[in-house]
Amino acid sequence: xxxxxxxxxxxxxxxxxxxxxxxxxxxxxxxxxxxxxxxxxxxxxxxxxxxxxxxxxxxxxxxxxxxxxxxxxxxxxxxxxxxxxxxxxxxxxxxxxxxxxxxxxxxxxxxxxxxxxxxxxxxxxxxxxxxxxxxxxxxxxxxxxxxxxxxxxxxxxxxxxxxxxxxxxxxxxxxxxxxxxxxxxxxxxxxxxxxxxxxxxxxxxxxxxxxxxxxxxxxxxxxxxxxxxxxxxxxxxxxxxxxxxxxxxxxxxxxxxxxxxxxxxxxxxxxxxxxxxxxxxxxxxxxxxxxxxxxxxxxxxxxxxxxxxxxxxxxxxxxxxxxxxxxxxxxxxxxxxxxxxxx
Amino acid sequence: xxxxxxxxxxxxxxxxxxxxxxxxxxxxxxxxxxxxxxxxxxxxxxxxxxxxxxxxxxxxxxxxxxxxxxxxxxxxxxxxxxxxxxxxxxxxxxxxxxxxxxxxxxxxxxxxxxxxxxxxxxxxxxxxxxxxxxxxxxxxxxxxxxxxxxxxxxxxxxxxxxxxxxxxxxxxx
Numbered sequence: 001x002x003x004x005x006x007x008x009x010x011x012x013x014x015x016x017x018x019x020x021x022x023x024x025x026x027x028x029x030x031x032x033x034x035x036x037x038x039x040x041x042x043x044x045x046x047x048x049x050x051x052x053x054x055x056x057x058x059x060x061x062x063x064x065x066x067x068x069x070x071x072x073x074x075x076x077x078x079x080x081x082x083x084x085x086x087x088x089x090x091x092x093x094x095x096x097x098x099x100x101x102x103x104x105x106x107x108x109x110x111x112x113x114x115x116x117x118x119x120x121x122x123x124x125x126x127x128x129x130x131x132x133x134x135x136x137x138x139x140x141x142x143x144x145x146x147x148x149x150x151x152x153x154x155x156x157x158x159x160x161x162x163x164x165x166x167x168x169x170x171x172x173x174x175x176x177x178x179x180x181x182x183x184x185x186x187x188x189x190x191x192x193x194x195x196x197x198x199x200x201x202x203x204x205x206x207x208x209x210x211x212x213x214x215x216x217x218x219x220x221x222x223x224x225x226x227x228x229x230x231x232x233x234x235x236x237x238x239x240x241x242x243x244x245x246x247x248x249x250x251x252x253x254x255x256x257x258x259x260x261x262x263x264x265x266x267x268x269x270x271x272x273x274x275x276x277x278x279x280x281x282x283x284x285x286x287x288x289x290x291x292x293x294x295x296x297x298x299x300x301x302x303x304x305x306x307x308x309x310x311x312x313x314x315x316x317x318x319x320x321x322x323x324x325x326x327x328x329x330x331x332x333x334x335x336x337x338x339x340x341x342x343x
Numbered sequence: 344x345x346x347x348x349x350x351x352x353x354x355x356x357x358x359x360x361x362x363x364x365x366x367x368x369x370x371x372x373x374x375x376x377x378x379x380x381x382x383x384x385x386x387x388x389x390x391x392x393x394x395x396x397x398x399x400x401x402x403x404x405x406x407x408x409x410x411x412x413x414x415x416x417x418x419x420x421x422x423x424x425x426x427x428x429x430x431x432x433x434x435x436x437x438x439x440x441x442x443x444x445x446x447x448x449x450x451x452x453x454x455x456x457x458x459x460x461x462x463x464x465x466x467x468x469x470x471x472x473x474x475x476x477x478x479x480x481x482x483x484x485x486x487x488x489x490x491x492x493x494x495x496x497x498x499x500x501x502x503x504x505x506x507x508x509x510x511x512x513x514x515x516x
Contacts, residue, residue, distance in 0.1 A: 014373030015353055017418040047375060047414045048395045060373065062419050088408065112485020113466060115396055117408040118415070200481045234484030235397055 019062040034172035042118030083122025083176040102226035106133040122176040128162035136243035136260035146178040162267040189223040206326040217251035227319040240315040244323040252283040264299035273297040283328035362430030377412040388428035399486035402459035409466035428458035440506040445499040452490035
């Protein structure tokens with residue numbers, strides 16, 4: 001049954017499809033074809049673009065079969081994601097579930113199960129969409145991207161990796177080999193998690209955690225979380241997302257705060273002004289409100305089909321408030337109206 | 344880069360094993376797995392709904408996982424095993440418990456989403472044989488049905504989970 005005309009297939013001008021069986025072979029192909037070759041693992045993005053007539057690579061380079069390319073492992077100092085690790089791989093990883101709830105949540109509501117089974121962290125990073133949900137999680141925890149080419153290997157901070165949508169610092173002959181996150185930023189939250197509550201995590205609020213026990217908070221602790229807004233829970237592109245990471249030196253004293261916002265600018269935007277407000281200080285409800293207002297200086301969302309700029313600004317501040325209230329053990333006051341947040 | 348209006352005539356040989364049967368074919372390098380299953384293998388149970396990975400009607404099982412065949416390139420799976428909806432029932436006399444119980448629950452109306460829904464549900468029950476209602480919702484979040492309102496489909500998944508668990512227990516005794 002091979003007598004069909006080419007019109008049977010969705011029209012595309014792809015000239016060759018190369019399934020690499022080793023990273024060396026993939027780097028050869030990349031060096032030979034440069035920007036004319038499109039590397040992929042899941043292909044969840046490319047076929048949508050091709051169908052819409054927005055992209056037409058000459059050569060497709062499939063990385064999904066390279067041995068070890070999807071492994072998630074730990075070294076002495078880092079959690080290492082092979083670039084081919086899928087969202088489903090992250091969800092199946094017990095260490096991520098207990099110590100990296102931000103990543104777990106972002107993967108749990110990334111598309112539906114079929115997309116989670118196919119789409120990779122490397123692809124999410126390389127696509128450089130401000131709406132890529134796993135990207136703020138890596139950036140908030142000071143992750144890095146390991147790039148390989150025939151010329152060698154280099155490591156770039158994830159924060160510096162994307163320049164604007166679909167434009168990154170990656171050279172034409174390079175591939176993302178790994179994404180790394182320092183283990184020092186992944187100590188488990190001493191408040192502990194309720195694993196059952198994480199099975200189907202709620203998106204628009206913090207991970208449920210019990211308060212500190214009778215011993216109180218340790219001198220030094222840290223936590224991370226991810227919040228996302230969408231018109232429904234699954235299968236949606238974020239209206240806004242936020243990954244938060246905090247290192248504390250006392251029950252309410254912030255040592256370091258990193259807020260990474262998705263869909264709030266041309267790339268993942270860092271809430272540096274909010275960090276400056278709270279770092280070295282003890283969280284109070286007033287200080288949190290000051291930080292929440294400072295978030296507005298660091299984001300530049302645009303109005304689009306998914307929401308107005310004002311709505312996105314409101315969400316960013318609300319998410320910063322929720323995260324900081326949870327960290328400080330304050331009552332979660334939830335969302336506020338735009339008029340209160342942006343005043 | 345805008346797509347040119349030309350269609351490349353190049354073809355590349357491809358060997359697929361679908362539902363245990365071998366297919367030696369020749370298809371364009373950029374062909375989607377969905378089109379190859381339907382047009383070259385003649386397996387039209389797999390449906391195209393949205394074509395962008397949102398509706399799940401084209402769900403098949405590759406590498407042990409459910410994926411949207413509209414977002415996969417056929418050449419990714421050279422010499423690999425693929426299970427489509429046609430491979431779900433063990434033989435012509437016996438349906439899979441999910442199929443049986445979906446009919447019993449009345450979970451099938453127009454039927455267009457059902458092949459993908461069943462593949463998605465199979466994927467869900469293999470990972471989690473005793474899902475809560477919330478987990479069923481999350482597990483089938485990638486499959487859209489515009490007829491049923493999902494209640495009967497979820498009922499079928501719950502019941503099938505029970506049958507499969509009982510079968511498993513029977514096998515272990």
